[in-house]
Amino acid sequence: MKLWFRKRSSPHESAPQTTANEPHTTHIEHTLSTIDDDSHPLITDTSIESTSSHVVTADSKQTDQPSEPILTVREVHRIFETGSAEIHVLKGINMEVRPGQLVMLKGRSGSGKTTLLNMLGGLDLPSRGEIYFNKFPLHGWNDDERTQLRRKEIGFVFQAFALLPLLSARENVELSLRMASVPKEEWDDRVKHCLDLVGLSKRMNHRPFELSGGEQQRVAIAKAIAHRPKLLLADEPTANLDSQMGAQVMSVFRNIIATENVTICMTTHDLTILEVADHVYEMVDGKFIS
Numbered sequence: 001m002k003l004w005f006r007k008r009s010s011p012h013e014s015a016p017q018t019t020a021n022e023p024h025t026t027h028i029e030h031t032l033s034t035i036d037d038d039s040h041p042l043i044t045d046t047s048i049e050s051t052s053s054h055v056v057t058a059d060s061k062q063t064d065q066p067s068e069p070i071l072t073v074r075e076v077h078r079i080f081e082t083g084s085a086e087i088h089v090l091k092g093i094n095m096e097v098r099p100g101q102l103v104m105l106k107g108r109s110g111s112g113k114t115t116l117l118n119m120l121g122g123l124d125l126p127s128r129g130e131i132y133f134n135k136f137p138l139h140g141w142n143d144d145e146r147t148q149l150r151r152k153e154i155g156f157v158f159q160a161f162a163l164l165p166l167l168s169a170r171e172n173v174e175l176s177l178r179m180a181s182v183p184k185e186e187w188d189d190r191v192k193h194c195l196d197l198v199g200l201s202k203r204m205n206h207r208p209f210e211l212s213g214g215e216q217q218r219v220a221i222a223k224a225i226a227h228r229p230k231l232l233l234a235d236e237p238t239a240n241l242d243s244q245m246g247a248q249v250m251s252v253f254r255n256i257i258a259t260e261n262v263t264i265c266m267t268t269h270d271l272t273i274l275e276v277a278d279h280v281y282e283m284v285d286g287k288f289i290s
């Protein structure tokens with residue numbers, strides 16, 4: 001089975017950075033991977049071809065893209081104090097992420113990607129500079145204010161899946177609804193919907209050790225979007241997966257952007273998935289070079 005990623009260049013955004021020597025066309029039709037997964041209703045040939053809301057495409061969201069950024073980063077620096085030494089990790093970062101985009105941060109290990117992602121999610125504060133989530137100035141908010149915002153508006157996906165091992169897939173997803181104070185009577189429907197979105201509704205009673213790495217990561221995505229966040233931040237979400245499983249994760253990301261109105265910002269080392277992005281920022285030694 002083939003997963004198709006269709007992107008159309010838009011006058012409002014820069015062309016994505018792709019691997020060197022790759023031809024740019026107005027339409028890029030890209031077969032990312034060939035996957036056999038009959039447990040995955042979302043990414044079957046029939047669903048991709050016949051259900052327009054599930055087509056893996058960037059076209060639809062770009063036609064009516066609102067112009068206000070969901071994230072605005074201005075001249076952000078991060079300096080860590082370690083004993084007598086100072087480590088200047090971020091050195092003047094500027095970026096914007098618009099609703100419905102899939103934005104990737106790429107760069108070598110140690111370049112500062114995770115440090116920036118943590119600040120985009122309000123887990124850490126810049127030493128100087130400004131970070132706005134919609135119009136909210138995260139850089140001026142205290143811990144409690146940022147925690148409240150995170151619980152409601154932001155979801156996180158990590159490289160190491162971060163599922164609780166003794167809980168089933170259903171219970172893991174339920175946990176994030178509990179944390180976000182979603183009324184209990186809504187849990188069943190929302191958990192089923194989210195596990196269905198990532199193609200795992202048939203495995204909802206399985207515990208993490210009974211699932212493959214790719215399946216665990218898809219449960220982690222269901223968990224991260226269950227409370228309907230506007231922004232999903234993912235730190236190397238495909239790093240522990242083989243290329244096929246990584247392609248499934250990227251397919252799920254594209255579909256949740258289309259169906260759940262979520263915006264995604266992720267870090268990656270994986271050059272093979274960059275073409276799926278709407279925009280790629282390349283970080284070198286704490287600065288963007290693109």
Ligand SMILES: Nc1ncnc2c1ncn2[C@@H]1O[C@H](COP(=O)(O)OP(=O)(O)OP(=O)(O)O)[C@@H](O)[C@H]1O
Nearest residue numbers: 080082087089107108109110111112113114115116
């Ligand atoms: N709390 C901290 N205290 C001191 N130094 C830190 C702290 N957090 C990160 N650093 C340093 O900041 C630099 C950037 O780290 P960061 O994790 O952001 O890089 P990265 O690009 O995400 O790397 P990787 O791809 O390996 O995850 C590293 O040199 C790291 O040691």
